[in-house]
Amino acid sequence: MFELSKQFRFEAAHTLNRMIEAESSRRIHGHSYRAEVAVRGRPDPATGMIVDLGLLERAIAEAREALDHRFLDEVEDLGPATMENLSRWIWDRLRPSVASLTRVTVYRDSSGDACSYWGDAAAA
Numbered sequence: 001m002f003e004l005s006k007q008f009r010f011e012a013a014h015t016l017n018r019m020i021e022a023e024s025s026r027r028i029h030g031h032s033y034r035a036e037v038a039v040r041g042r043p044d045p046a047t048g049m050i051v052d053l054g055l056l057e058r059a060i061a062e063a064r065e066a067l068d069h070r071f072l073d074e075v076e077d078l079g080p081a082t083m084e085n086l087s088r089w090i091w092d093r094l095r096p097s098v099a100s101l102t103r104v105t106v107y108r109d110s111s112g113d114a115c116s117y118w119g120d121a122a123a124a
């Protein structure tokens with residue numbers, strides 16, 4: 001079994017309703033995010049690839065375009081702009097074109113935060 005992954009970065013603003021640090025979180029503020037998209041499988045003997053990284057890059061480019069330099073509160077279907085919802089949102093966007101998708105991880109390196117999503121089936 002192999003895991004192949006690709007990362008991308010995006011900068012975005014959001015607000016958040018929280019029980020702690022409530023006032024500063026409700027103000028519009030921004031973060032630098034890094035996301036990692038992973039597929040698992042065995043390479044096709046003919047191509048030597050699980051999936052062509054170029055196809056992964058195309059799928060990522062569409063998702064990145066919808067997130068980078070955006071106000072995340074306005075991104076359709078995202079809900080509250082948490083790392084949990086971002087990882088699920090990226091999963092939902094990529095899954096139709098990347099069948100072997102197994103994990104999406106969103107990082108906020110400046111604060112050491114990370115959140116991974118393996119799809120709802122993984123919870124069962």
Ligand SMILES: Nc1nc2c(c(=O)[nH]1)N=C([C@H](O)[C@H](O)COP(=O)(O)OP(=O)(O)OP(=O)(O)O)CN2
Pocket residue numbers: 016018025029030031032081082083084108110111
């Ligand atoms: N379970 C979660 N908890 C929190 C999330 C989240 O996505 N999931 N997000 C936040 C906020 O985005 C908050 O703004 C982060 O605050 P903090 O870690 O204090 O980061 P800073 O904005 O202070 O740091 P920067 O280095 O400027 O990014 C909170 N909780």
Ligand SMILES: [Zn+2]
Pocket residue numbers: 014016029030031
């Ligand atoms: Zn924030």
